[in-house]
Amino acid sequence: MNPRVFILAIATFVVGTVELIIGGTMNLITEDLNIPLSAAGQLITVFSLSFAISAPILMHATRSMPRKPLYLTALFGFFLSNVLAALSPIYALLLVARILSAACGALLTVLSISIATQLVEPAYRGRALGIIFMGISGSLVLGVPLGMTLGNAFGWRAPFWFIAALSLLAMLILSRQLPQVQISPSVPLRVQLASLKDSKIVSAQLISMFMLTGHLTLYAYFTPYLETTMHLEAGWLSIIYLVFGLAAVTGGGVGGWIADKWGPTKSMLFIISSFALVMASLPFATKSLYIFLIVMILWSALSWAISPAQQNYLIHAAPGTSDIQLGLNTSVLHAGIALGSAIGGIVVERASVLYNPWVGAIFVLFSLGFAIFSITRPVREKSVARLPIES
Known part of the structure; x- marks a missing residue:
């Protein structure tokens, strides 16, 4: 390399x-x-x-x-x-x-x-x-x-x-x-966007978008959530975030292992379903710091475990334009972050940060729905030469 x-x-x-x-x-x-x-x-x-x-x-x-x-x-x-x-x-x-x-x-x-x-x-x-x-x-x-x-x-x-x-x-x-x-030879923007006419590919891109939307609905406001529910001080907050980061990076590796063992489709369904369940259960774990840490580690690991399976799925779903799809997926990921932090702010302002985990879990269920829809669609794109990632 x-x-x-x-x-x-x-x-x-x-x-x-x-x-x-x-x-x-x-x-x-x-x-x-x-x-x-x-x-x-x-x-x-x-x-x-x-x-x-x-x-x-x-x-x-x-x-x-x-x-x-x-x-x-x-x-x-x-x-x-x-x-x-x-x-x-x-x-x-x-x-x-x-x-x-x-x-x-x-x-x-x-x-x-x-x-x-x-x-x-x-x-x-x-x-x-x-x-x-x-x-x-x-x-x-x-x-x-x-x-x-x-x-x-x-x-x-x-x-x-x-x-x-x-x-x-x-x-x-x-x-x-x-x-x-x-x-690289320039690929017109219309050629890149043409692949998004396929409902299988569009819904595949929306998997990660709504997964991160749900995740950021809480994660963008995780500090005030911890301060409100568990009254933690700055020292403990730093420790929790460090544990969260390590678990997330580890989750990416575990997600790759799951994707290789089960294949991208089964992996996505398992990871997204588990993520929604764990996120919805977070409010019930705040009464005990140790139980909360266990649930939080699972939530963190699952948040990025989806990436290897979803990227492999995009490559299989769009074999002729997989490089383009991976490039577009970076924009989709950040659109999900933007949407999640915006929705989280609305929940905080109009209700309470206490409800952010449940609202986030609902959006993760949308991600699951798009995953099921995409998996059940046929692959329309032929296996042609891969186009360069640049626009």
Whole structure:
């Protein structure tokens, strides 16, 4: 495996970390900027929505630009946006910084996927994609505990300074290590979107979208949920988030083992059903910290166990455009994060954070419904040559 693929995965980890980093410092931001909890939650929604929209648009707009200079330029823009976030004196400016950060991060993530597939031989392409997606998923689960640790020690602006510093470090490394990559033949946007006419593929993409919608309905507001239900202090919150992150990363590996043993379809049905059940049972476990930790570990592990099975399923469901589907899936994932954090904010504002686990579980059941619908549809797409991932 080309070691540069691991460097790209580290870069995507840095980019992805900033998305949910707000979750661990939400209470600090609300106090400092004098905004309601739901408004702080929308900082996640805006980031994820901007990411989902920007990814295909920016890749299409920059399709003829050399990859290495474009990558480094986007990384520098990501650095500046995090500096702006760290310096923001008001909520509106922080919101703008999050939008800019998401746009640069979206371009970097999809470029990383595209470049990684060109750095390796075709036989290693799947492994290269797996390494990049490990960076993405790892950042999403470890961003909150990282933000919480730095935020509690040095204030909510510290995580943004930390990410800015890591961005500069990544720029220095990649400016030397990243080779000049040949621009792939441009695939018109209409060709990419044409595959979404197939109901089997559309519903397959919606599996992960509604899975993450349900998950983020609670996870985006997990800190206030723990403070309200269990009255935990900052020290315990940091421990819980660390355990959550480790369980989520482990869950990805377990999910890969399940997918290999049972196949993608059975794995998806089992994981999604279990996830809905565990999430709905979380409120009943809050009376005991030890029982809650057990249930939370299961919830965390299952949250990312779906990824290997779902990505394998997309490859089988769309053999001719599987690279494109995996690229589009990054936008779909962030759309689910945006929707979940938005819905979670509505529940917090109009009812109580106590209801977020049950509302989230309902959306996970939608994911299960789309999985059943997709699995029962026939494969229409012929097994043709795989198209490049770029737009």
